[in-house]
Amino acid sequence: MNTGLISTRYATALLDFAIEQNQQEKVYSEIKMLLQMYSNVDNFREALANPAIRTSEKRKLIHTASGGNVSKPFEQFIDLLLKNKREERLQYIALRFLELYRKRFDILNGSLITATKVDRPTYDRLKSFIESKTGGTLELERRTDTSILGGFILQIGDNRLDASVSGQLLRIKNELNEINKKIV
DSSP: OOHHHHHHHHHHHHHHHHHHTTOHHHHHHHHHHHHHHHHHSTTHHHHHHOTTSOHHHHHHHHHHHTTSSOOHHHHHHHHHHHHTTOGGGHHHHHHHHHHHHHHHTTEEEEEEEESSOOOHHHHHHHHHHHHHHHSSEEEEEEEEOGGGOSEEEEEETTEEEEEEHHHHHHHHHHHHHHHHHHHO
């Protein structure tokens, strides 16, 4: 059985069960926190896949990584996952759950990269503008990156708007290189 099929089955079952229990928002936040642990904690994935670590310890580890006091649907999901020895697939299942949840509740996910920190009113205006154009809810991660020199880079799904100074300089450089190729 492939990873995509397993992930989809478990993620769909978790989402349906969370909705049935009216705990979908809580489970969604627990899944997001869990995925942050995969990114921020070295060896988290290896610890879950390690057969030498007892199931009870893995359960505690997942609970802690998901915020401690987890919802009943998520707790039952963890128990099922551990019972079926699928804990090494947890990251893939969690990622698939996010996709399914966002699709079901019309949530767009994106990032805003700026050279300096964006103040709250500007961020809120931009977020409201995008939501009004798309008709959905927007989760927009803010990051600063001084290498873009100024402006911003906005990415939502597969769409990317590069209005950064570094991006504009790169485009000018490429245009000049093309002109030089034609001259020589």
